[in-house]
Amino acid sequence: MREYLLLTLVTAAVTYLLVPAVRSFALRIGAAPEVRDRDVHTTPTPRLGGLAMFGGMAAGLLFATHLPYVGSALTSKSIGGGQAVTALILAGGLLTLIGFLDDWLGMSAMVKLLGQIAAAGILAYFDVALRWIPLPGNYTISLDDMLRPTLTVLVIVVTINAVNFIDGLDGLAAGIVGIGAMATFAYSIALSWDVMESRINMTAAVCAILIGMCLGFLPHNFNPAKIFMGDTGAMLIGMLLGTSLITITSSFPGSSHTFNRFPLVLPLLLPVSVIVLPLMDLIMAVIRRTSAGMSPFAPDRGHLHHRLLDIGHSHRQSVLIMYAWSFLFASVVVGLALGGVPVIVLILTAVAAVGVLTIMAMPKVRARRSRETHNRSPHTRKTESIP
Template structure:
């Protein structure tokens, strides 16, 4: 499934690039921009085709096809639910990448896509508690919480989509961690009930790997909101489907609580960085009297550039942080450790992230006092996408793709 999704995505990206250039889905170089090459968006169209191809193959496989038709998840129509919800989110992103769209309209598109999942009964059924119990959700709470999870995931991914290859790589690592945990839990429970989640994450991994060769710095194409919102949707769906297929009673008896609550913790673990970035962006913008939807260049990846890291090194640092955190959380869960270890891992990971920039701060290469590093003065490398000045951050500019919540 992953190979098919990767192959279709990879092969279609050049065609999508030509299409994007012909319809003008590539911003003109403006006086305030720092990139020198017009880079088309809409790479998410190829990723959507890869998703459809992966789902088609999955539905034809004997074992996984039967699981995708399990009436407990998506009323047995999980493939159709993903195809339709993905179609709505891709259409929303396509129109935004091509013409531009108001943030509230994009939010409406995200809610509509999440609503389609709910309509097909792809919802959170219960929420695990640290004390070993669960909170069962009625139909109203299922709808509200599922839509909230999907919308937050979509926007968290969109926020981190600020440098070449960053979003695709981080989501790929997140999907790998979820896939590994799914396989480990299935083996522990001796039941093949998590194949829906495994299938979704495998397809998501393939989509990201197929797109990365075209998107890694210097990028030939951006995924745009079309792709960022799509992979955010799939990442959220992989979490939602777990609670519809795992037998919690068996899981609670056979393994410790940490793996049981991991469906909730793992997405938070791999998305702590973009989620924290989202919260800090809102606080930062409102503190300067600006709209929380206003784009700026104060995101974490931009800060790493400003203190002296190159474009590729910044992306690799973000990859390393995500991989370290996700792999540690999954490894600890499989090993069966107390739940208290999780917040300690969070603290350790944040310290490691801060230490990555410490040598440059000591040398005086970053910060306002030194006037910024060479990377900060010259801005993002060519191919990073259009930018917008922001008086709240010296030398600031917007990320290549305005996140769904930032306009």
């Protein structure tokens, strides 16, 4: 556990210290575009924060190889032939390059999508991939040489775009991904206590690095943000989050899970719970845009965070509400699994989580309606007309 903590601290420190230099570089090359109609910030803010995050990731991965326990997990021959670090750096480097060019000069959505597929293909090539899918009844679906890379690319690309779609408020993407990484880390550590297996330890290592990247970047990115991560950072942390989800889902066959009461549900439910908020936003955005005859990648102001702002919440309140929802759902899924609580409790908790989110939004709605009613009342208009 101490090695994971040290890994997180090193990654966070490197990321944090690199941000000022990256910010100066972004301003020097003009990577601080003018404010657009759909933006919620009011002054031009430099992008390219993902460059600092990539530096933190690379430093964390290289540092991890020198740690006895974590290093053995990342260099195990059962994971990508011992080349998992190389796979992550190559895939992350490709996404960082594509994101840098997009944040600086602009790039079409199709080119970015092809780059995401290529990065996911690199992971699959090095066997950092989804190997099987657990099913109820102690069964698993083993993936052949065609399905393994195909599903790996699908999971990685969907996760990248889910994170990218939700990156619309200061600190939102970094915070939610950090929360998801913490939940996945907690579950992977619990599994590693029960079954010693290198892939589950790799999941913990990747999550520790991802947590460090988010923690190191958030002080510069929380409202009011001094720098944005841009597509450079959003795609990078999306790739790492997706990597943690595919490795924890196929860490070992479902029959090995014997220490909780619904273990066969968790490997499928945990990835969904971790990205439930960005995934929901992604699905709603695609439906909304295609039904209006627009491209699924066309920008708009219909995201969840935009709606929270529109009903009266401040920038920080909107971010904290979404933090709370993500933390509640992801932590409950992990907590119920480790505690062996029936699945029905999870369903009821999910309903309660939606209720909490609604209640947190309601005061603002009631206040706005009260003001509108007050402004429309005859007494108010008469009073305002008195000189």
